[in-house]
Amino acid sequence: MKYIAGKTEFYINNSAVTLGKFDGLHLGHQMLINEVLSQKKLGMTSVMFTFLYHPHNVISDNEIKLIYTEEEKKAKLEKYGLDILISYPFTFYTKSLEPEDFVKDILVQKLDAKVIVVGNDFRFGRERRGDVNMLKAMEDIYGFKVITFEKKTWKDKVISSSVIRNELEKGNIEAVNAMLGAPYSVFGRVLHGKKIGRTLGMPTINLIPPANKLLPPRGVYISRTIIDGKAYPGMTNIGVKPTVGNEEPVGIETYIYDFNMNLYGQEVSVEFLKYIRPEIKFGSLDELKHRMAEDLDLGKKYFGI
Structure with missing residues (x-):
């Protein structure tokens, strides 16, 4: 093109x-x-x-x-x-x-x-x-x-960018995806993070979206990451990681199930499939780790893995 x-x-x-x-x-x-x-x-x-x-x-x-x-x-x-x-x-x-x-x-x-x-x-x-x-x-x-x-139209709603934008800001990912005809996604280059997920036994990849990118609410989502044209199931957090110290700007942090390749510097696309919960500041890293494990179990049930 x-x-x-x-x-x-x-x-x-x-x-x-x-x-x-x-x-x-x-x-x-x-x-x-x-x-x-x-x-x-x-x-x-x-x-x-x-x-x-x-x-x-x-x-x-x-x-x-x-x-x-x-x-x-x-x-x-x-x-x-x-x-x-x-x-x-x-x-x-x-x-x-x-x-x-x-x-x-x-x-x-x-x-x-x-x-x-x-x-x-x-x-x-x-x-x-x-x-x-x-x-x-x-x-x-x-x-x-x-x-x-x-x-x-979709469910008696006229499909328009403004309608999709409103649903996205509310976190209604499944409605957004239905009107887009494909999962809403964030495209970017994998950056080095603080590797906190790795210390918790859950290594993640990190993206920083452009300032003009419209994001859904901060929180945890079932997601899929597209790497070299292949889709990998996972879980994604949008936010500033309040439990380990607020990190600005808002980042996209994704855990990919059973994946151990080095993706630093590579361009990937993270697709959002289902909203799970808002971003929470936990009292300790142990509380965070426990809730992350629960989130990952929900994702496994969603994907049937």
């Missing part, structure tokens, strides 16, 4: 393009992606057009944390078979671009779009004045075809 990030000068030939924020790559997003991929059989270049940073981060003082960071999104899209991912710089100039100019300058001139795939509520351009009706009215003018999709 070709990755074009932070650039405004590029030219793609004969593209089928889907547009949106794509934070989360949830089931609704996957419908759009699959339609674009299907156009490859007709000789088109499959393209996702999104923005390098969440648009609200430019127009608001409050940074919106992301379900999947740019690196995580890129890694996931690599597996889809998409030809090109464009992360266009979202600036105040981009924000003020008239919708007609967005179509002419970007969709037509830069992307040579022959097929445009969007949700039926897609909005674009200055003050979000552009919509699906405007795109359809331009089909004959510019020679492209617009394909739209209704919102995907």
Whole structure:
């Protein structure tokens, strides 16, 4: 997959393009992606057009944390078979671009779009004045075809990044995973920790997520770690390890069952499957060790090991 990030000068030939924020790559997003991929059989270049940073981060003082960071999104899209991912710089100039100019300058001139795939509520351009009706009215003018999709639902809820974000902040991992169509995950490089887990007889791997990564509540989760494409069952704690001295920033500490390979410096992905309990400050290391053993037993029952 070709990755074009932070650039405004590029030219793609004969593209089928889907547009949106794509934070989360949830089931609704996957419908759009699959339609674009299907156009490859007709000789088109499959393209996702999104923005390098969440648009609200430019127009608001409050940074919106992301379900999947740019690196995580890129890694996931690599597996889809998409030809090109464009992360266009979202600036105040981009924000003020008239919708007609967005179509002419970007969709037509830069992307040579022959097929445009969007949700039926897609909005674009200055003050979000552009919509699906405007795109359809331009089909004959510019020679492209617009394909739209209704919102995907789950348990009578319309699936959206904001809904998933709310459920994630509540710790409703199973609902999040259902709407994502895959387990929520954190991708990163394994770092050296204080090796406290090793002294307790439970060696762990440590990740520090980026500051703009949206995490579920601090606590213990049943998890699965993906290493070189293979999944390993385990348990993960999100937090600051209050029993052994608060460690900032918040870290991801994972125990992998029956695993003894050295992973320091390696990139892995930790998938979250089920919330077990909140992070607790115990009175002693012995209390912590006892509760960790109970947590690991719960995980073994979950995985049937």
